Amino acid sequence: MMSSDSETSVLNTTEKPTEKPTEKPVAKPAAESVQLPAFEKSISEKIVEKFNDKVKIAFVKKDRIKIDVDKENVHDVAEFIRDGLNYDHVESVSGVDYPQDKEIEVVYHIGSYTDPSLSRQILALSTRAQREENPIPGNDATKLPTLRDVFYSVEFHEREVFEMFGVFFDGHPDNRRLLLPEDWADLPPLRKDFAIKGR
């Protein structure tokens, strides 16, 4: 299997130069080489073509693309990803807290079931909300537009990000708590300033 693969890639070097670095030694040489995977690059180029400087490509790796978008444009970009690029569901929504930047990042990992060429791909769409020193979840400036009307599957994920980070999703039909207890009156627990006792 391995040997036959390397044979074909030697024969068709002009056609598929990207197969080579990603083949055997996984992480190290791929990071050093400048060559980006062609298919992933073509997807990211489509997005840049459509939105120009409104989007920033954070990285293009094998099977993974990450795009940074402002919160004003995230809804439009998400709609383009769904309608123009055939992605159809969100696998995971994770919040990442950056106290030093005074921002909370929300990353949507988007995949596709219907398009066979995208079945290996995960597109990470990232946007940032303003971070408050003293948060009042739902009633402060930490707000983002919801993507629930674009990708229905984010419903519970966004509820979780709201309670864990205090990021309110404007337009989400159901911004209630999901996992935390009813009487939780502390900071949203996954923020960096919420410290575990004794650590």
Add this chain to the structure above:
Amino acid sequence: MTNELLPGLALQKVDERIMTLNVGPQHPGSGHMRIIVQIDGDYIVACDPDPGYVHRGEEKMAEYRNYILNIPHLERPVIHDSCNVLYPYVLGVEEILGIEVPERAKYVRIIASELNRCIYIMYWLAIYGIFLGHSTMFMWPAGDRELLIDLMEKMTGARVTHAHFVPGGVRNDLPPNFEDVCLRQVNYFEKRIKEYAAVFYDNPILISRTQDTGVLSRQDAIKLGTTGSVLRASGVDYDLRIKEPYDAYDELDIHTNVMTEGDSYARSKIPWLDMIESCNIIRQALKKMPKSGSVRVKLKPNPKGKGFESVYKRVESGRGSLGYHIVSDAKPEPYRLKISVPSFRNLIALPYLLKGEKLGNMPSVYWSLNYWPVEADR
């Protein structure tokens, strides 16, 4: 926090026809979660799942421990499927640290994770059986599961929560003579689970209770972002072992089980078919595995990444696609670790499926989602 609405505590208009019923969190039929159902006579008009009773803060804990210390606690969410729940974490850390795994370790991992998949599905099947009132289907899987648990005990030293996968390979090599014992047990196991068809899956009582209940169409399954057996029972051919093969899965001949009915019966049959496929995979892996060689790359103490990096890795677990989003910032601890679990993703389908269903069908629909409350809560 004043305006915050809380599940089950919000004020609601009283309707004289509609009754609100709390199923759980201490009801055995709901697992460790509460399902708030509103019923009109015998029919469910609305359903609001309320998970979180077994939330342990795994993601927060992971930010305080280094990459190696995270291994034992990250497998707690699903102790029966502990190899699969740890698998994407280990793959992600390997990408961050830039490690290449020895060939033999890849196969050992595949064998361990397929055995674990069967162990989990057998446990789930036992519960599914007892909630449909089929006590034989509780006893048989609970008993036959022991065969594989014994194998895992031989391989890792622990019956559940093996902590066997580490970045760079597996913790220990296989014990002597393991291949023969494994082949024998797996062959017997496969013969045994095929007998379940006559007593359970071809049973007219089971069919009458599960067929055409909780039907999820193909479009809805995709739209809701469901995964694993729920997705494949609705006719979507998506299995990460084939679509995005990790480790040595691309060298094995795997086929996916897909059904198109989308009802509880299809959702309960797919995991059983998966177990038979797992037995095939184990036999192939035992044959193709290098007979000797290292199973582990030695790491430096307190390994850390080279810089700011974000990875997303996923595997096909017993319940569906399971992903880890790890953000590393060149410290020994992850900056942020997010676990995207299949149970949490499939939970969104529950209100859909129960709407308009009879209350008596709730257990058959709920358990057919292959839902594991502890995993959903993390």
